Amino acid sequence: MSAVGADYRLDGIYKQRQDGYFMQRVKLPAGVISADQARTVAAVSTRFGQGTIHLTTRGSIEIHWLKEEDLPRIKRELATTGLTSRGACGGAVRGITSGSQGAQGFPLLENLARRLHRHFTGNPRFERLPKKFKIGIEADEAGGRHLIQDVGLVLAGNEDGCAVFDIWIAGGLGREPYPGFLFLERVPEERIIPLIEAIVRVYAAHAPPPKRLKFLATEFGEAKLRELIEAEPSYSEKLPAVSGLPEHLVVMTDGHQRLELPVFAGTLTSEQLVAIADCADSHADGMLIVTANQDIALLFTPAADAAAELQRLQHTIGMESESPAITFRICPGSHECRMGLAATRDVAGELVEHITVAGQKLSWALSGCANSCSQPQLADVGIIASRLTADAEGQKTPRFDLYRRQDSGLGHKVQEGLTTVELIETLRHIE
Numbered sequence: 001m002s003a004v005g006a007d008y009r010l011d012g013i014y015k016q017r018q019d020g021y022f023m024q025r026v027k028l029p030a031g032v033i034s035a036d037q038a039r040t041v042a043a044v045s046t047r048f049g050q051g052t053i054h055l056t057t058r059g060s061i062e063i064h065w066l067k068e069e070d071l072p073r074i075k076r077e078l079a080t081t082g083l084t085s086r087g088a089c090g091g092a093v094r095g096i097t098s099g100s101q102g103a104q105g106f107p108l109l110e111n112l113a114r115r116l117h118r119h120f121t122g123n124p125r126f127e128r129l130p131k132k133f134k135i136g137i138e139a140d141e142a143g144g145r146h147l148i149q150d151v152g153l154v155l156a157g158n159e160d161g162c163a164v165f166d167i168w169i170a171g172g173l174g175r176e177p178y179p180g181f182l183f184l185e186r187v188p189e190e191r192i193i194p195l196i197e198a199i200v201r202v203y204a205a206h207a208p209p210p211k212r213l214k215f216l217a218t219e220f221g222e223a224k225l226r227e228l229i230e231a232e233p234s235y236s237e238k239l240p241a242v243s244g245l246p247e248h249l250v251v252m253t254d255g256h257q258r259l260e261l262p263v264f265a266g267t268l269t270s271e272q273l274v275a276i277a278d279c280a281d282s283h284a285d286g287m288l289i290v291t292a293n294q295d296i297a298l299l300f301t302p303a304a305d306a307a308a309e310l311q312r313l314q315h316t317i318g319m320e321s322e323s324p325a326i327t328f329r330i331c332p333g334s335h336e337c338r339m340g341l342a343a344t345r346d347v348a349g350e351l352v353e354h355i356t357v358a359g360q361k362l363s364w365a366l367s368g369c370a371n372s373c374s375q376p377q378l379a380d381v382g383i384i385a386s387r388l389t390a391d392a393e394g395q396k397t398p399r400f401d402l403y404r405r406q407d408s409g410l411g412h413k414v415q416e417g418l419t420t421v422e423l424i425e426t427l428r429h430i431e
């Protein structure tokens, strides 16, 4: 492997903040991973990294502290259990995400996520895009996650035995948050792949790097963007209905019980992941789900005493739920990320001590920079480290902007430039 300066992003690899270390992101369609696959991720982390694993808000898994010379071997190891990282970073169609993993129709969503994953992953027609291209599939509009995707699919029902989806496009967060707009309603599943192809083609043809699709929506206007997509040959194409057995891995019957294992900041050790995988093998059909809140959900079988098994697991891995577990999405920040302005896990650890009892019922998110990887504009309370400021001794410390989400759209900035002390004082009053 060529050494210095190689760009591994299309293989799902970023350089870490620490010189000589890399992060490998693994794509999981709709956040679903088998117990065997989880053990493979854990083994890779133990052998080639430092035994730490990070769960992302898009239902992917990241392995940190990897060395460049080990990257080809790691790719092979992951592939032995069918895991891929292709397109997990860089200008490609990223992992297909879902925040609806507990919803009734989830197996149907997972099916479609797997089809889209298979179609777009590693397909040279949809790589080397101007920037990332994100697709999300949701059971409803409740969480607002459809608003932050390049293509957000929302299940809208069933017509003639075929699932139909509302399609929202051109959303995104980052420095210039833009809520996606409703592009088409009640589109049958057979049109979804060619339609997304049309959208990606328009994006690749018109957006300058490193702009997202939302740039075209603001630059051209939504009407013109719509026209361009409609002019693509695959816009009206309808593929034959998919036949054969379903592809989803998650089993959901009335007797299955979905419980979540809260994972602070989405950070696990490889030993903990192995123990969770073993529990899934024994009691949850051998499947784990990485949730959009960076936790792990298990669908316990009807035969399992779900609450007791979860409690046993939490005790075994030293993750007894703190009372109460607060929904708090946290990106790696300056702990590992080169863009990070704040040590997010440390800051969040301090903040949770001061959240009021009423505030504990809200959802929280903290991002180490304006890229907003923890989706702060979709939390009831969002915090973004927006800049560094030198104090009297010349020491640089982060300043934070505060966002509140009050309706079904994206959250809005309500305060800016707060020090950590000011932030703590502010959140003492959030209810």
Ligand code: SF4
Residues within 6 Å of the ligand: 331, 332, 333, 334, 337, 338, 339, 340, 341, 367, 368, 369, 370, 371, 372, 373, 374
């Ligand atoms: S929000 Fe910024 S600091 Fe956090 S993971 Fe994303 S790029 Fe890194």
